[in-house]
Amino acid sequence: MGKLSGIEVFVHTAEAKSFVAAGRVLGISASAVSKSISRLEERVSVRLFQRTTRSVRLTSEGEVFLERCRRIVEEVEEAESELSAMNDLPRGRLKVGLPLAAGLTLPLISEFMALYPEIELDLDFTDRVVDVIQEGYDVVIRGGALSDSSLVSKRLGSYRVCLVATPTYLSMRGTPTTPADLANHLCLHYRYPTSGKLEPWPLRPSRRNGTNFVLPMTIIASSVIALLHLVQDGLGIACVPDFAVKEAVAEGRLLTVLDAHMTRSVAFQIVWPCRKRMTPKLRAFVDFTMERFGSALATFSTPTSQHW
Template sequence: MDSLNGFMVFVQVAETRSFVAAGRLLGISASAVGKSVARLEEKLRVRLFHRSTRSVTLTAEGSLFLERSRRILAEIEAAELELSQASCAPRGRLRVSLPLVSSLVLPVLGEFMAAYPAIELDLDFSDRLVDVIEEGFDAVVRTGEPQDSRLSARRLGTFELMLVASPSYLQHCGTPQTPADLLDHTCLRYRYPNSGKLETWPLNLPVGEPDLQLPTSMICNNIETRLCFALQGRGIACLPEFSVNGALAAGHLIRVLPEQARRTNVFNILWPSSKHASPKVRALVDFLGSRVFPADT
């Protein structure tokens, strides 16, 4: 910063040909201007001005240095302008980690691209628990309550987990009437990619009763596979409502144990905590917050 101030003082003296006038424009004394020029000359080991009681003129070396100094200050001014504009207009690369729920977010992200063409989306779809800061993500969308104190969060909305099966499966295998009946059915299960554990189904069991050891007829780590197999009549699946609403409305799937198997979960968008979030992150947070679950906002 001292060098930068020296450049500014030097250019001002060169343009006004006066220590007094330069000091007046910079808001410092003529003595301070003189000391700044002297320090710069000492650092460069060259004389920049010819001084007399009547005038201040550039030396040959000073004229050369003035040209370079103006270029440097112009570059700094351009950089400041660019950063100032960036702080107002969302732009640049935006690296986002999202869960494997393309049907929920892809239409909204398409709208986001249209609304913010200067933002370059770099999307990573995964259900694993990523380290937002260590892995360099600008934001992540995940289910459940935030656990990392280093992150800011905004709730995007809530959804319900439910058990579903096709009419053909229920006609062939029967419709469960209690959670215990699931022990005799084909269950399409989900495995968490981080822990390797199977998802616990949202069953309302009597207090003190242990979790049911449900059959594991098929295990996978995404929604699409379980939904596809459920539609084909291969078994009962536990799925989020937004992934099955269309199939339920069309009669391709039927809810199983609607009063005994239900749980509400939440989607959040998380980003590294900062006093001033970047415009591109703010734009994404606000956009997803108003469109992913519009009924919740």
């Protein structure tokens, strides 16, 4: 088992290219990773990594060894998966990456845990694009396109971005009929907390006014929840995901504007590493999410702004 443990540490270090990152995935210290690699190199009498103060990279011998070790680790994972499947009960820890997304996934997580109490969830909420393999995620839900061939992905559904305001605000300030009209309105913006960038408003320019206008920066918030509170207090027009305001729009507390000028639609995907075996716990989470996630997304049958 000691030899097998050393091989697992080696594979994670090779994939992460860092003792620190490998330790984070394995739940051990970077020094423990370094010692495990040194013991393995002594045992095989070959240097597997070239080490610098900033990174580690495989030697040519290490690259050959890695391919064999990956197969060994995959065989062990498959054997564990088969044993777990015999119990027919998904169990164990699952590290899941989730979008901040205004609480979109929280009801789903509660429902999932009620169905699978033997699964232990390690949830990480973030708006950044995580490195699924290097950071040790079992599965991630995220928006946007997927370009990493080392990941498997399934489409969960899509949402659009919309502009909303309260009826009271629109009755006092007027309803914009072109994007240029927004220059005379109070505009509430979202700033990504990890990158510091503002989320752009995906507006199609009108033929008459083009794009020669600047959106007022009345309020900037790094929380969608805070932005929703502010817009429902009548403080201006906000650009938000439609699923975050579907109830408020359905109840008439918020109205959408400029629907015909909005151009952005974003697809949610669930992704996991190609080499990650579909253990019962992973399959349960993927199947459950595929079945239930779409119901949390919103579609507006009629643009509410047409009534103004």
